[in-house]
Amino acid sequence: MDCDNFPLAKDPQYIPLALGTSRLQGKQCIALIDRAINTGYRIIDTARSYKNETDIGLGVLSSGIERNRIFISTKIHLTEMEYQFALGAVGKSLTALHTDYIDLVFIHWPSVNIPLRETISALVELKQQKVIRHIGVSNFPLVYLRYALNNFSDISFIQIEHHPFFKEKQLFDYAVNNGLMIMSYRPTAMGQASLHSDIVNIASKVNATPHQVILKWQMSKLNNIPVCGITNKKHLQANLDAYRLSLSKSDLQVIDNIDNKARTMDRDYAPDWYTQSLPKAWD
Numbered sequence: 579m580d581c582d583n584f585p586l587a588k589d590p591q592y593i594p595l596a597l598g599t600s601r602l603q604g605k606q607c608i609a610l611i612d613r614a615i616n617t618g619y620r621i622i623d624t625a626r627s628y629k630n631e632t633d634i635g636l637g638v639l640s641s642g643i644e645r646n647r648i649f650i651s652t653k654i655h656l657t658e659m660e661y662q663f664a665l666g667a668v669g670k671s672l673t674a675l676h677t678d679y680i681d682l683v684f685i686h687w688p689s690v691n692i693p694l695r696e697t698i699s700a701l702v703e704l705k706q707q708k709v710i711r712h713i714g715v716s717n718f719p720l721v722y723l724r725y726a727l728n729n730f731s732d733i734s735f736i737q738i739e740h741h742p743f744f745k746e747k748q749l750f751d752y753a754v755n756n757g758l759m760i761m762s763y764r765p766t767a768m769g770q771a772s773l774h775s776d777i778v779n780i781a782s783k784v785n786a787t788p789h790q791v792i793l794k795w796q797m798s799k800l801n802n803i804p805v806c807g808i809t810n811k812k813h814l815q816a817n818l819d820a821y822r823l824s825l826s827k828s829d830l831q832v833i834d835n836i837d838n839k840a841r842t843m844d845r846d847y848a849p850d851w852y853t854q855s856l857p858k859a860w861d
């Protein structure tokens with residue numbers, strides 16, 4: 579898959595920017611999702627662990643926009659990787675989201691204890707039943723991703739941390755060369771990258787905010803959809819407007835050249851990001 583055949587690409591309002599929802603819940607979540615969709619957002623990213631799928635579903639319903647014009651991604655959690663648990667998890671997401679299909683289901687984190695084939699086979703079965711449209715993996719180190727793509731043909735998305743302080747070029751290129759769409763999470767390093775002097779300088783030159791410059795840099799990368807978290811509705815329009823910014827090749831290069839390797843995400847269950855070996859349970 580690439581940007582041109584992304585399911586919503588033909589919608590004239592489509593902009594390759596997803597709304598990240600990990601810090602949204604309750605009434606604030608419902609209202610923000612409704613407002614975001616009516617401002618022009620078409621891609622909403624959630625996860626079972628965010629505990630807001632019900633609110634997301636209510637927000638989508640309240641927006642009044644047809645379901646088939648919205649792309650919803652969710653993620654099943656580490657405790658749901660066994661075949662039966664994965665089937666059950668997606669069932670719970672469907673109910674919570676008030677929908678009869680989910681556009682994209684990610685494996686949120688790779689499990690080192692459950693064979694990947696167990697989880698993937700549950701997701702493939704649901705895809706064959708048209709309950710889910712796409713399968714993705716998230717937080718997979720390169721060696722895990724290679725294994726996944728070499729062994730299963732149904733994976734079409736990866737979601738990874740990616741921002742000016744953390745660019746995984748090898749993994750990124752591998753994903754693009756293998757036809758995956760990438761969803762870049764923490765695209766601004768939770769706002770930290772907008773303080774970087776190179777980005778501040780570019781922003782003042784092009785009359786935009788540093789945040790917009792970073793999002794445009796993200797959107798200029800092949801097959802890449804940044805997933806930007808927003809809790810303040812004032813940020814909704816500004817981030818969509820980033821799409822229309824024009825950045826020169828040398829501006830993009832300056833951001834490409836910013837010091838790398840400042841990963842913000844870690845979890846005690848996360849595999850070593852640079853591991854060269856696969857979990858024994860996957861044999």
Ligand SMILES: NC(=O)c1ccc[n+]([C@@H]2O[C@H](COP(=O)([O-])OP(=O)(O)OC[C@H]3O[C@@H](n4cnc5c(N)ncnc54)[C@H](OP(=O)(O)O)[C@@H]3O)[C@@H](O)[C@H]2O)c1
Nearest residue numbers: 598599600763764765766767768789806807808809810813
């Ligand atoms: N797959 C995974 O394991 C994983 C892990 C982490 C995150 N994610 C996904 O990625 C999403 C984004 O991550 P994130 O929220 O941690 O980081 P982020 O998107 O890099 O940063 C969010 C911060 O940027 C601010 N912001 C947004 N638009 C702005 C603007 N126009 N001007 C100034 N500030 C602006 C937000 O402020 P306000 O809140 O005030 O609007 C918030 O403080 C999550 O919601 C989630 O969907 C996935």
